[in-house]
Amino acid sequence: MGTSKAGLPWHGSTLLRRTVGVVARGVAGPVVVVRAPDQPLPELPPDVEIREDDQEGLGPLQGLAIGLHALRDVADVAFCCSTDMPFLHTAFVSRVVEAMDDDHDVVLPVANGHRQPLAAAYRPSLAVEIDDLLAAGRLKPAFLFDRCRVLRLSDDDLVADRRLAAADPSLDSLINVNAPADYEQALARPAPVVRVECFGTLARNGHRGVRAVQAATIAAAAQAADLDFDRHVVAAVNGEQVTRDGATPLVSGDTVTFVSADAGG
Amino acid sequence: MTAEPMTDAPGGYFGRALVVDVGTGRATVVKLSDRVLRDHLGGVGLGAWLLTELAPVGVDPLAPEAPLAFCFSPLVGTPLTTSAKFAVVAKSPLTGLLTDALASSHFAISGKLTGNDAIVVRGACTRPSILLVDGAGARVEPADDVWGHSAAEAEAALKKRLGAGWRIAAIGTAGERGVRYATVSHDGRHAGRGGLGAVMGSKKLKAVAVRAATKVAPADRDAVLAASRDLRSRSLGKATAKYRELGTLANLLAFNALSTLPTRNFTAATFEQAPRLAAEDISDLRKVARNSCASCSIGCEHIYAAKGGKKARVEYENVFALGPMCGVSDPDDVLAASARCDELGLDTISAGGTIAWAMECAERGLLDAPWLRFGDGAALLRALDEIGAGTGIGPLLAEGSRRAAERVGAGSADFAPHVKGMEMPGYEPRTMHAMALGLAVNARGADHNRSGAYEADLSGDLDRLDGGQAHVAAAVETEDRAAVMDSMILCKFLRGVFTEPFDEWAALLCPVTGWDVDGAELRATARRIVALKRAYNLREGWTAADDWLPERLLSEPVQVGSGREASLTPQRLRRMIDGYYAARGLDTQGRPVPSGDGAGSGAGQ
Numbered sequence: 001m002g003t004s005k006a007g008l009p010w011h012g013s014t015l016l017r018r019t020v021g022v023v024a025r026g027v028a029g030p031v032v033v034v035r036a037p038d039q040p041l042p043e044l045p046p047d048v049e050i051r052e053d054d055q056e057g058l059g060p061l062q063g064l065a066i067g068l069h070a071l072r073d074v075a076d077v078a079f080c081c082s083t084d085m086p087f088l089h090t091a092f093v094s095r096v097v098e099a100m101d102d103d104h105d106v107v108l109p110v111a112n113g114h115r116q117p118l119a120a121a122y123r124p125s126l127a128v129e130i131d132d133l134l135a136a137g138r139l140k141p142a143f144l145f146d147r148c149r150v151l152r153l154s155d156d157d158l159v160a161d162r163r164l165a166a167a168d169p170s171l172d173s174l175i176n177v178n179a180p181a182d183y184e185q186a187l188a189r190p191a192p193v194v195r196v197e198c199f200g201t202l203a204r205n206g207h208r209g210v211r212a213v214q215a216a217t218i219a220a221a222a223q224a225a226d227l228d229f230d231r232h233v234v235a236a237v238n239g240e241q242v243t244r245d246g247a248t249p250l251v252s253g254d255t256v257t258f259v260s261a262d263a264g265g
Numbered sequence: 266m267t268a269e270p271m272t273d274a275p276g277g278y279f280g281r282a283l284v285v286d287v288g289t290g291r292a293t294v295v296k297l298s299d300r301v302l303r304d305h306l307g308g309v310g311l312g313a314w315l316l317t318e319l320a321p322v323g324v325d326p327l328a329p330e331a332p333l334a335f336c337f338s339p340l341v342g343t344p345l346t347t348s349a350k351f352a353v354v355a356k357s358p359l360t361g362l363l364t365d366a367l368a369s370s371h372f373a374i375s376g377k378l379t380g381n382d383a384i385v386v387r388g389a390c391t392r393p394s395i396l397l398v399d400g401a402g403a404r405v406e407p408a409d410d411v412w413g414h415s416a417a418e419a420e421a422a423l424k425k426r427l428g429a430g431w432r433i434a435a436i437g438t439a440g441e442r443g444v445r446y447a448t449v450s451h452d453g454r455h456a457g458r459g460g461l462g463a464v465m466g467s468k469k470l471k472a473v474a475v476r477a478a479t480k481v482a483p484a485d486r487d488a489v490l491a492a493s494r495d496l497r498s499r500s501l502g503k504a505t506a507k508y509r510e511l512g513t514l515a516n517l518l519a520f521n522a523l524s525t526l527p528t529r530n531f532t533a534a535t536f537e538q539a540p541r542l543a544a545e546d547i548s549d550l551r552k553v554a555r556n557s558c559a560s561c562s563i564g565c566e567h568i569y570a571a572k573g574g575k576k577a578r579v580e581y582e583n584v585f586a587l588g589p590m591c592g593v594s595d596p597d598d599v600l601a602a603s604a605r606c607d608e609l610g611l612d613t614i615s616a617g618g619t620i621a622w623a624m625e626c627a628e629r630g631l632l633d634a635p636w637l638r639f640g641d642g643a644a645l646l647r648a649l650d651e652i653g654a655g656t657g658i659g660p661l662l663a664e665g666s667r668r669a670a671e672r673v674g675a676g677s678a679d680f681a682p683h684v685k686g687m688e689m690p691g692y693e694p695r696t697m698h699a700m701a702l703g704l705a706v707n708a709r710g711a712d713h714n715r716s717g718a719y720e721a722d723l724s725g726d727l728d729r730l731d732g733g734q735a736h737v738a739a740a741v742e743t744e745d746r747a748a749v750m751d752s753m754i755l756c757k758f759l760r761g762v763f764t765e766p767f768d769e770w771a772a773l774l775c776p777v778t779g780w781d782v783d784g785a786e787l788r789a790t791a792r793r794i795v796a797l798k799r800a801y802n803l804r805e806g807w808t809a810a811d812d813w814l815p816e817r818l819l820s821e822p823v824q825v826g827s828g829r830e831a832s833l834t835p836q837r838l839r840r841m842i843d844g845y846y847a848a849r850g851l852d853t854q855g856r857p858v859p860s861g862d863g864a865g866s867g868a869g870q
Contacts, residue, residue: 244724
């Protein structure tokens with residue numbers, strides 16, 4: 001690409017901001033970003049933990065180990081992905097994470113016959129196993145899969161999940177942008193279609209009811225709904241977290257609720 | 266006894282509380298020193314101090330010796346917007362702990378201008394009576410003719426009898442019958458929570474009537490006028506638009522969308538029929554008027570047409586408690602139930618919560634009332650009638666959900682929706698973890714006015730499903746803010762207009778009182794008031810086990826709109842409570858550590 005993928009602009013935000021937001025929503029837990037030493041990162045939510053990978057050239061397992069170590073005491077399962085998946089959907093993240101069971105250590109999508117180790121779920125306890133592999137110079141993810149219990153999910157397995165089948169039937173979640181042309185092509189796609197609802201005084205002046213708009217972020221959804229997303233307004237996506245962060249990414253099928261910031265009382 | 270102001274009283278105060286024994290008719294004066302007033306301000310702060318000083322330890326809330334205090338504030342009588350409020354404070358027959366409820370309008374102004382910062386009622390009459398207080402002092406008169414009438418009817422009849430200038434706070438028949446969540450009302454507004462109406466009824470006191478006899482003297486009249494103009498102007502902006510345009514009922518659909526709308530006795534956090542009760546729609550179809558309290562520029566009160574030509578004042582809490590909480594979605598039924606609560610003088614939150622619990626008991630076969638079912642509006646109205654009349658299941662439900670569950674047993678206490686005996690307001694703790702903590706630890710019980718921690722959950726500044734230290738800090742901060750607002754007294758609907766609230770409140774207080782109070786002092790005052798309430802409760806038998814939530818909320822997850830389940834584990838709540846105790850400087854059992862910074866000095870009868 002000739003530039004850091006993390007900071008690539010994405011519909012008023014950045015690729016990394018989008019990925020972090022989608023993963024956070026998909027796992028409902030903490031998010032860790034692993035970066036090279038002093039690698040500049042775009043603005044991220046304050047609760048994102050940043051860890052540094054100070055050994056270059058060791059491949060994806062090295063970054064994976066650092067991220068999993070960070071989560072060993074706080075999570076039973078971790079979704080691990082790269083930053084360059086502009087169509088990653090929360091339903092995909094949830095599908096993979098929720099497939100983890102007591103009999104497996106890794107949930108590995110195998111889409112179009114290709115393994116997707118950077119769109120997979122891992123037990124954080126595997127960090128120690130990976131350390132051993134790295135020490136032995138065995139740097140490919142395949143070596144890890146040989147040493148642990150892997151649940152492989154084919155395309156059909158993945159879309160057997162109703163939510164994922166509805167949200168991302170062609171598994172665009174797995175599209176990477178590896179070259180400038182990929183990025184331009186991805187950027188040319190329209191923003192996802194989401195539903196917008198306004199309540200209370202925000203529903204006055206013809207804003208009542210559900211409207212479909214194209215928006216990649218909450219700020220864009222507010223703009224499409226002709227709403228000032230100022231300090232008097234907060235938003236929630238699918239009835240979950242309340243936020244004032246306009247950069248919160250949206251995915252197709254989301255419902256964005258706008259309410260007065262003084263809800264309650 | 267006439268109202269002679271204390272010569273050394275600070276601006277905005279008279280420096281005295283009038284204590285009337287309605288059994289003997291004898292009135293005495295408690296001098297309120299500058300120190301006592303500055304430490305507790307007025308309203309609920311002053312009420313907590315008076316109760317600590319005047320209530321016998323361990324008193325039965327319904328015994329003649331139990332005091333009932335009507336407390337005013339330094340701002341009452343000034344042109345500062347929303348300041349015409351009074352607090353009614355007593356030991357609650359519902360919780361057995363301190364309760365303090367606010368109401369608004371002209372009773373506050375006339376009551377204070379009798380020349381008293383508080384009027385405290387003790388003793389009990391031998392027959393239905395009213396207490397009159399004006400410049401000539403206090404006297405008790407028979408009131409057999411209005412006993413058995415609604416508060417509104419009694420108020421109207423007494424106004425006619427007493428003549429112009431009298432303002433009246435009265436109880437309905439629920440208070441006369443000792444329903445443990447009966448209200449005291451004035452001009453249709455209720456000091457609602459904790460059974461203050463039952464305390465008044467136990468004294469056979471139908472009403473307290475007050476008539477202004479003097480004026481209030483702020484320390485710097487010009488500065489108060491300037492501050493009033495500024496505050497009024499700010500009160501008309503975006504921060505209060507919700508209250509002006511739709512009232513608090515605007516919360517209903519928003520809460521439903523955010524999965525924080527308790528439904529069918531907390532078995533769900535969304536109500537599929539919520540749109541039928543939406544302010545956005547029924548305000549266009551049914552609204553007949555919008556009113557303001559005296560001295561208020563916001564005008565939050567929205568009056569709706571109810572079935573049978575009646576009118577109902579509608580707030581979010583009424584509609585939540587009598588609607589989704591009971592599974593009832595017909596607006597005619599909900600508005601009728603709200604109007605019925607007004608007539609009887611019932612706290613709608615406790616009435617709705619107790620009936621919702623009873624509906625679940627009936628559906629589970631624990632209560633012999635097969636007619637009582639979730640979603641049945643007629644059953645809701647019948648239950649209210651039986652509570653008001655003391656018939657059928659009424660006497661059981663008049664006790665509130667905690668006592669009723671103790672009698673019914675069979676595990677029904679696990680889903681009785683109360684904290685410390687007080688029924689839960691319309692905020693789902695499993696999807697609002699800061700509010701969960703606020704509800705658990707608040708002195709009054711499950712309460713959204715003394716703990717506004719929901720503000721943090723809905724602010725977008727923290728993860729409302731993952732309670733931790735940030736939620737503790739938010740619960741402490743909002744509780745402190747409420748303590749000052751409820752003592753000064755200012756309406757909480759103004760809270761959005763203040764950016765540095767403690768500093769700005771101090772700036773309002775200075776020209777009224779003449780004190781050089783600042784934001785830091787008000788923060789200390791807030792902590793003192795919160796601590797005083799806790800100390801009073803401890804004295805009356807509170808234990809750490811009372812700072813907790815109903816079992817259902819800690820053992821059953823609830824589904825949010827996305828389909829994900831939200832939960833609040835006992836361990837998480839325990840951690841937050843421990844954090845709250847530490848932040849408050851309490852010991853591990855939630856008990857105040859003596860610091861010499863509480864109440865104690867300054868009284869002299």
